[in-house]
Amino acid sequence: xxxxxxxxxxxxxxxxxxxxxxxxxxxxxxxxxxxxxxxxxxxxxxxxxxxxxxxxxxxxxxxxxxxxxxxxxxxxxxxxxxxxxxxxxxxxxxxxxxxxxxxxxxxxxxxxxxxxxxxxxxxxxxxxxxxxxxxxxxxxxxxxxxxxxxxxxxxxxxxxxxxxxxxxxxxxxxxxxxxxxxxxxxxxxxxxxxxxxxxxxxxxxxxxxxxxxxxxxxxxxxxxxxxxxxxxxxxx
Amino acid sequence: xxxxxxxxxxxxxxxxxxxxxxxxxxxxxxxxxxxxxxxxxxxxxxxxxxxxxxxxxxxxxxxxxxxxxxxxxxxxxxxxxxxxxxxxxxxxxxxxxxxxxxxxxxxxxxxxxxxxxxxxxxxxxxxxxxxxxxxxxxxxxxxxxxxxxxxxxxxxxxxxxxxxxxxxxxxxxxxxxxxxxxxxxxxxxxxxxxxxxxxxxxxxxxxxxxxxxxxxxxxxxxxxxxxxxxxxxxxx
DNA sequence: TGTACATCAGTGAACGCGCGTTCACTGATGTAC
DNA sequence: TGTACATCAGTGAACGCGCGTTCACTGATGTAC
Numbered sequence: 332x333x334x335x336x337x338x339x340x341x342x343x344x345x346x347x348x349x350x351x352x353x354x355x356x357x358x359x360x361x362x363x364x365x366x367x368x369x370x371x372x373x374x375x376x377x378x379x380x381x382x383x384x385x386x387x388x389x390x391x392x393x394x395x396x397x398x399x400x401x402x403x404x405x406x407x408x409x410x411x412x413x414x415x416x417x418x419x420x421x422x423x424x425x426x427x428x429x430x431x432x433x434x435x436x437x438x439x440x441x442x443x444x445x446x447x448x449x450x451x452x453x454x455x456x457x458x459x460x461x462x463x464x465x466x467x468x469x470x471x472x473x474x475x476x477x478x479x480x481x482x483x484x485x486x487x488x489x490x491x492x493x494x495x496x497x498x499x500x501x502x503x504x505x506x507x508x509x510x511x512x513x514x515x516x517x518x519x520x521x522x523x524x525x526x527x528x529x530x531x532x533x534x535x536x537x538x539x540x541x542x543x544x545x546x547x548x549x550x551x552x553x554x555x556x557x558x559x560x561x562x563x564x565x566x567x
Numbered sequence: 568x569x570x571x572x573x574x575x576x577x578x579x580x581x582x583x584x585x586x587x588x589x590x591x592x593x594x595x596x597x598x599x600x601x602x603x604x605x606x607x608x609x610x611x612x613x614x615x616x617x618x619x620x621x622x623x624x625x626x627x628x629x630x631x632x633x634x635x636x637x638x639x640x641x642x643x644x645x646x647x648x649x650x651x652x653x654x655x656x657x658x659x660x661x662x663x664x665x666x667x668x669x670x671x672x673x674x675x676x677x678x679x680x681x682x683x684x685x686x687x688x689x690x691x692x693x694x695x696x697x698x699x700x701x702x703x704x705x706x707x708x709x710x711x712x713x714x715x716x717x718x719x720x721x722x723x724x725x726x727x728x729x730x731x732x733x734x735x736x737x738x739x740x741x742x743x744x745x746x747x748x749x750x751x752x753x754x755x756x757x758x759x760x761x762x763x764x765x766x767x768x769x770x771x772x773x774x775x776x777x778x779x780x781x782x783x784x785x786x787x788x789x790x791x792x793x794x795x796x797x798x799x800x801x802x803x
Numbered sequence: 804t805g806t807a808c809a810t811c812a813g814t815g816a817a818c819g820c821g822c823g824t825t826c827a828c829t830g831a832t833g834t835a836c
Numbered sequence: 837t838g839t840a841c842a843t844c845a846g847t848g849a850a851c852g853c854g855c856g857t858t859c860a861c862t863g864a865t866g867t868a869c
Contacts, residue, residue, distance in 0.1 A: 339811075339865060346812095362687035364600045369855065380857075381813050389856065447684030449771055451598035460776070490790065496783035503777055520777060521788055525757070527773075528764015535685055537763075540696070541739055541756060547732035552757055554726065559791075575832060575844070582845095605822060616824075617846050625823065 347385050349375060351399065354392055358440040363393060363450045390453055397455065398462050400441040405465025407434045412469050420477040421562045427469050428526055428553040435530050442534060446527055467523055468507070474519050474560055475508050482563040489514055515560060522556035583621050585611060587635065590628055594676040599629060599686045626689055633691065634698050636677040641701025643670045648705050656713040657798045663705050664762055664789040671766050678770060682763055703759055704743070710755050710796055711744050718799040725750055751796060758792035 353371050361367070368389050372379040386392040411430030415423040435442040445463070449455075477483040492500060492513060500513030508516065529552055532538045533545050542548040589607050597603070604625050608615040622628040647666030651659040671678040681699070685691075713719040728736060728749060736749030744752065765788055768774050769781050778784040 343812085360687065362600055362684070364598055365687055367855065368857090378814055379855090380815080380859090383857075384812055443684045446767075446771070446773070448598070448679045451596065451601055455772075490787070493783045493787065495780075496778065496787060499778045499784070517778075517784070517787065520784070521761070521791065524764040524768050524788075525761050526764075527768065528760040528762075531682075531767055532760050532763065535683070536691075537682070537699075542732065542735045542753075544731075547729045548735070548753070548756070551726070551729065551732060551753065552760075555757065555795075579845085603822065604824090614847055615822090616826090616848080619824075620845055 343385075350382060350385055350392070351395060354396055355438075355441065358396070358444060362440075363396075363444050363447075363453075366393060368392070393450065393453060394456055394458070396441075397445055397459055400438075400445045401459060401462035401465065403438075403441070404431065404434050404445070405462060405469075407431075408466050408469050412473065417476065418480065420473050420480070420482065421557050421564060423473045423476075424470070424557045424560075424562055425550075425553055427466075427473065428556075429550075431466060431526060432530060432549055435534060439534050442530065446531060447535070470523060471508050471511070471516070471519055474515060474562070475511055477562055478511055478515065483515065484561045484563060485512075485514075489518075492517065518560045522560055525552060525556050579621075586618060586621055586628070587631060590632055591674075591677065594632070594680060598676075599632075599680050599683075599689070602629060604628070629686065629689060630692055630695070632677075633681055634695055636674075636681045637695060637698035637701065639674075639677070640667065640670050640681070641698060641705075643667075644702050644705050648709065653712065654716065656709050656716070656718065657793050657800060659709045659712075660706070660793045660796075660798055661786075661789055663702075663709065664792075665786075667702060667762060668766060668785055671770060675770050678766065682767060683771070706759060707744050707747075707752070707755055710751060710798070711747055713798055714747055714751065719751065720797045720799060721748075721750075725754075728753065754796045758796055761788060761792050 350371060353374050354366060357366060357370055357374075361370075366389065368382050369379040371392075372382050382392075386395065408427050408430045411426040412423050415426050417423075435446075474483065491497075496517065497513060500516050503520075504511055504513055504516050529545070529549055533543075533549070538545050538548075586607060589610050590602060593602060593606060593610075597606075602625065604618050605615040607628075608618050618628075622631065644663050644666045647662040648659050651662050653659075671682075710719065727733075732753065733749060736752050739756075740747055740749055740752050765781070765785055769779075769785070774781050774784075
């Protein structure tokens with residue numbers, strides 16, 4: 332039976348999870364910089380030194396939370412995209428954008444953990460990169476599908492890329508979507524910064540007094556960004 | 568003479584400044600959440616309780632730093648705008664955008680203080696609003712000048728605003744630029760979130776591996792956002 | 804199935820450090836007559 | 837110009853609290869024969 336080594340192993344897996352859950356709860360109170368192993372242990376009814384059986388240091392716990400957050404957001408977004416007919420690229424785009432926002436508003440402290448200011452003294456290891464790429468890859472995948480289907484329209488007013496930017500776009504394309512024209516990739520990146528820029532403004536309180544609540548502002552901008560990357564209006 | 572009460576008052580003004588300067592220096596090391604009165608006092612060769620003659624609490628010091636940062640950024644931006652011929656609205660727009668970035672890159676920790684994640688447990692008082700409005704008002708002023716001069720072009724693909732968004736835009740227009748069409752104001756807000764979205768991505772390390780350094784990406788987006796709000800291409 | 808040993812989880816004390824804020828105080832600077 | 841008093845800046849000790857991490861240890865769970 333595979334439950335053979337379980338009593339121990341299962342307990343370990345469960346407690347690891349409980350530690351992360353409690354830590355996530357505490358992010359809301361004190362932020363990533365103030366995350367305290369002792370407080371987590373206290374809340375779990377353990378002694379603080381016991382946590383070192385599960386995470387070698389505070390920073391490792393933080394890293395685990397960051398990767399979990401990127402993956403949760405990535406998965407939600409991938410599912411939203413997958414829920415729309417492949418050819419309806421604009422529908423996929425909008426669904427993905429709204430999934431990102433819904434997740435961010437649902438767990439604002441995890442959003443802050445990954446898209447807020449860096450935690451002072453904490454250096455993120457490179458393991459986070461794969462998880463962090465999931466949302467960008469969803470959006471790029473949609474644009475690529477539109478391009479492949481030949482429905483992507485090049486907006487009239489697009490300027491040629493300057494030299495360094497063209498090189499960067501080429502390198503990025505090579506790594507991520509070789510068939511895509513570099514200008515399109517840069518447009519997608521603009522759209523991406525727009526999306527997260529709005530979310531950060533909203534969640535960090537910068538929109539209070541202008542467009543707050545910002546549901547419709549976000550929706551309008553998501554449409555506008557779909558235009559900007561050249562997605563067609565209706566399903567063919 | 569106005570130096571009459573000086574010895575005391577001048578010393579007070581100078582020390583207040585030195586405390587803020589040292590606190591700013593420490594933002595780089597420990598972030599806003601970790602700003603420590605004791606550390607500031609130590610560095611200044613004072614005893615920690617002495618700081619209470621200057622700031623009633625840690626949070627008041629933080630508030631002073633925040634207002635200073637907004638004002639410094641606001642002033643830089645206003646000056647950049649003022650340095651370009653009034654009729655060259657696109658030139659003014661681009662100069663302002665680049666001034667914002669130059670300031671942000673020059674004092675990343677102050678940028679983080681005002682546009683990064685909120686400090687846990689700190690509630691910003693409403694005094695910050697006026698200072699925080701300076702950059703938005705510069706950009707809106709440029710758009711308004713273009714509108715007044717009749718050089719603002721309405722892009723072809725603008726959608727009508729949805730109901731709530733239209734109301735919010737009207738309210739915002741009433742408060743800030745009554746003559747401006749609401750759609751234009753929303754476009755300006757989109758441009759604003761784009762600008763700060765890019766800066767946050769850049770400064771918080773989210774662009775590493777894609778368009779880094781991002782000078783040209785930023786420049787291209789600033790142009791693109793000028794298009795989006797409808798600024799004419801060349802000085803008339 | 805039963806015993807001997809190895810692995811692992813959790814304990815509790817300790818190290819060495821940090822913090823914000825209060826309070827009674829000394830001594831210098833400023834003010835009014 | 838000189839004295840008496842009020843204001844203010846800075847001191848040093850203290851309160852009460854927090855933190856991450858290490859280490860020798862007990863006792864339970866798992867493994868090999």
